[in-house]
Amino acid sequence: MNPVPAARIQFLPEDRAWIADRIQEVLASGQLTLGKYGSQFEKAFSEFCGVRHAIAVNSGTSALEILFRTIGVEGKKVIVPSNTFFATAGAVVHAGGIPLFADMDPETFALSPETVQPLLEPGVAGIVTVHIGGVVSPRMPDLVSLAREKGLWLVEDAAHAHGSSHGSTGAGGFGLGATFSFYPTKVMTSAEGGMIVTGDERLAEESRIYRDQGKKSFAENAHVRMGYNWRLSEPHAIIGLKHLERLPAMIADRQAIAALYDRGLRPFKNLAPLPVSADGTCNYYKYIAVLKRKTDRGELKKVLRERYGVSLAGEVYEAPLHLQPVFARYARGPLPVSEDLCSRHICLPVFSGMAEEDAARVLGALEEVVG
């Protein structure tokens, strides 16, 4: 029996050929960065998100740092979830800000007005929320209202959420700006890459300046900002452009597997899927399920892999950021929900092109091991 991998990247043969042809073209032309494919990728992505501006960069991490630099977080406090990837808080620090770690909402694994409220204090400039696993919280409108009421900006780290939505608003369209990652594990990839989206003309313009060494414009060598080389190359843009075209179909594949898991997990006593609101779209970057009792997750993953050939995907997240040594100076005390749920959830394998029989095997193995 073939093992069930935790994840797999899908590039159809015809898409690989399309990409290869265009990489040949840019190699022949010598236009290898900041060219027409980068512009096409930006245009297509902004249309996909329904947000006016999109700025392509070389990672989700740089997208975050650029956005924080353009907004201006230096010396300011920024509320970030403790349950997120290193880069969300890391980018705040790199841009000169001070992260205040918030606990997570157990219903969505994300921020909610209740988790943000205890951190509203003088010096707070804004809030960064993360759509964990591609789930856009149904509390987003409340979070938007809270931010507006308190005069704070709201940024979405939408690294997980390409194509996800709540109500009629897509991920990337809720706040002042949002960032996406195209790292290979994500629902769509450009190998490496990221995107900033914003409806704000000034932030868009500033982001373009920051991504190219703080240069006033591509043709001028006047450096007006402390920028960096955050540019996306043309080969990466070509890969991203094609994967973006495939994104709706890839999300539909993931949703079909998720529906099998939803049904299959119903009788389980010790494992429950994270509920996903029917009012919107979830791209199922991750299929999150919560273990009802404390379990040695490392051992569980080992047994599933070694006895059943089933590899679980990486957690979101294994440990909250306020417990990471590098952020110790920003930690203020326990965040009980994050500490509990980070240790008590698993992520089932889900990817585009996954066979239904593989989902059945995952469920069968979980039934025997977890029940």
Ligand SMILES: Cc1ncc(COP(=O)(O)O)c(C=O)c1O
């Ligand atoms: C929530 C979150 N933010 C930011 C990033 C950083 O993206 P990248 O790996 O493209 O730099 C990631 C991805 O890995 C992520 O999961």
